[in-house]
Amino acid sequence: MTIGINDFQQKNVSFSVIKRKDLPAHCPPIEAQKWNMHPKVFMQFSNKGEAVCPYCGSKYQLVD
Numbered sequence: 313m314t315i316g317i318n319d320f321q322q323k324n325v326s327f328s329v330i331k332r333k334d335l336p337a338h339c340p341p342i343e344a345q346k347w348n349m350h351p352k353v354f355m356q357f358s359n360k361g362e363a364v365c366p367y368c369g370s371k372y373q374l375v376d
């Protein structure tokens with residue numbers, strides 16, 4: 313039995329969609345249960361609209 317890194321990430325990392333009108337986005341989101349799990353950090357989106365939280369690894373995708 314092999315456990316790939318993708319399996320690990322899918323179990324432990326959250327993925328959120330951020331609407332452009334809701335910018336600036338920060339992690340953790342204020343409505344998250346673990347909103348205080350790390351200092352609030354604002355997301356820097358790449359030109360693909362993707363961002364990863366440097367603290368918890370949560371993934372964010374920017375949409376219109």
Ligand SMILES: [Zn+2]
Nearest residue numbers: 339340365368
């Ligand atoms: Zn985070």
